[in-house]
Amino acid sequence: MTSAFARGLRQLRFDFPRYGIAAVALVFGVALIFGTLLTSKSINDQLSQGVGSLSGIGDVAVVPAIPGTTAPESAVRAIADLPGVATPIPTLARNSSVRPSGTLGAGHPLTVTGYPTTFNTELQRMTLELRGGLPAVNKPEALVPADVASRLGVDVDDSLVVASSDGTTQLRVVGVFNGKILGPLAYDNIFVDLSYAQMIFNQQGQVSRVDIQLAAGHSAERWQSEYSSSLPAQFKVQDTSALNSTLGPLITVVSLVLMIASCTVLGISVLLSATAFQSVLNARRLTYGVMRAVGARGSWLAAAVLCEAFMLTFACSVVGLGLGFGVSWILNQGLSSIGNIPPATVAVELWQVLLAILSGVAAGCAGAARAIVKVLRQAPLTAISPEVAERRSGQRLRAAVGIMLLVFGVGSYWLDSVVVKLVGFVLSLAAVGFLAPLILEATARLQIFKGWTGKAAAQRLRKHASLDSTTAIMGVVVCLGAALVIGVGSVKSAMMEQIARQFGADIQISSTTPITEELTERLGSIEMINRVSDTVWDRGALQFQGTSSQIAILAVDPNSYFAIAQLPWRRGSDGSAPLALEEGGAVIIPEALAVSRDISLGDTVRLDRAGKTLSLRLVGTFASLATGNQVVMSRDTAAELGITGSNGWNVEAKPGVDVTALRDQIADSVADIPGVSVITAAKMKERAESELGSYAGAAFGIVVLALSLGAVGAAGLFSVGVARREKEFGMLRAIGATHGDITRLVAVDAILLGIAALAGGLLVGQLAGWVLTQLVAGALGVTLSPTFTVLAFSGIAIVTLTALCLAAIGPSRRAARIEPVAALRAE
Structure with a gap:
């Protein structure tokens, strides 16, 4: 084994350039996996510690059963009567906009949290580092965390202007404290x-949360297990294990996406490693044949290749x-800035290091597996016989297999399961890998190029499989790019359709908090406004037939709203649905929600909010992407749910x-109310198109990156292939x-490869795009239709052919410089 290790090390030093592409893929795959593990673990630990720090206020937290809503304060009494409860502490938290008194502008988005000031005695016992x-x-006074006070530029005895239901409210800062003591409770509060x-x-x-202090001898875990089912129906125990924070879902999504990206890169590295080791093995074919002929065992040679693979992948994993x-x-920096929390301290654990290294080593060794098996099966006399190109076999x-996949x-397009669609999408990509080499052979039979070079290349590709692996990789990359373009296009098309109809007003005004002041009357005094x-x-x-879905509610005046804007209807119309809303007892819901819950027009659904319940009749559905699960009802109906x-x-x-x-006149009119923004429809559409353009640009960037990776891989494989054909080129030069x-x-060769990859990739990519569109729609809970863009497909074709032609420049120039005498002398 020691000699096998030494030989593997020596061969790795000599042939390392041939492993370049596989090594880069392994490095980036390990880097993504390790970085994702570090980030998600460190930030989740910080948030968990922050949640744990809330035990200074309460041992258990309960929140409304419907997230984002409130519950009646009267239900707190029932909580206080439960066994083991010493003190319930109700709070009300509402998003608002805050600015220092005497300044103008939209203000800073903050949360205003109300707590019972009878709890001040408990707070004074805590080490808050309080000033003031x-x-x-019942006084207009505020306690402000030090970091928030610094951001606002205020101190004790300064005044704040807060967006409220009456338009604005002034609060005097009576105290500034160290917000870190209260953990996440103090973030932006x-x-x-x-x-x-x-x-x-x-x-x-109304309250939005109740912190419960337990009596001595009661643990939080035991109390939750015994009495959580006894809570009033309006409340549930807060799931701190899920980190009830706006950052928690973000971390989960980002971590999931990055892990998928990491596994994808590692999967590509397996393919590239397999190709690289196969090429290296073919280059050593004669050497291994001679060594087998003089007595070397196949297991010893295979061990040398395994050691070589291990050293390569281990080195790449360490760099990763x-x-x-x-x-x-x-x-860490990006997530912290989005979540407005301090950057977490990264703590490396042994299992993270081992998992990342094992992932890289396993990927590289999996790629080398085929080469190792070939060394074990290699017969000495076959190995030292003249080399012939790998012939095609098993075409049928x-x-x-390709057609079956x-x-x-x-x-899977017609099946409802998101998991099945994901498997179907992967199978579609795999199908291209099987079919693209067949298309390459068929393309070679067409004899597109009439010169002797074209005929020679076509004849060689018809008989030999030298470019099959490269064609398969490029076909998969093109298919993935085409499917991604279709998916992105469908999202953009659906969102722009909704924005064009639902946000069709000339100007839109929004506030961070509902305002009871008649701002409509203030706007009515502006002469240039029609409605x-x-x-x-x-x-x-x-709720419908025993299932419950969390939704957003948009309450509108049917008479005026639908005269200015409309919905992208799927069932219902501009006339019938608004009329039904005006009559009352009706609701309009997103099409995706109706399909997922099997709700039909005329069915009765139940809406719950803040302890109030209404039964409403479904009168229409619409395509919803920009607004998610937002249902539409009349203002009068919403008022029955307490929405004013x-x-x-x-x-x-x-x-x-x-x-x-x-717009400028309206902005001047509402400048005294913080948290109010004014935007024109044209600007809103421009902003939406810009954001969607960035989204599409990022997706197309991934396509270009994937195509570039395929081109670099093709260049590497071309170089190896050209090196193996030196004798062929030398003989051709010798005969003129x-x-x-x-x-x-x-x-x-490069052009035929590109044509085959494009033909298979774009054709199957359209089918895979259909599946991907439904996969995204199911994951987001929206309705999407596949959108095909000729311009995008043309871009993919141009990038693919250009990349392959550029990849062929280096190998072709090296091939052209081969001297006939030198090549023939090697014979």
């Missing part, structure tokens, strides 16, 4: 008296670990009015072939 005092009962918070947000008698710290730092079997992949329709949104739960005020206004300008000038002939011979 604490808010008094200011604290006021509970009764005063209920007043300024028009939420009298180093890059993984950089990946973790970037993710390859075609049958394609049928299964496309068939104003105010809306309000909130959250609730929709307005936080959105759609404005229609009079004919001939300059919309930009009207010119430098240009050799260059064209290699270039024809």
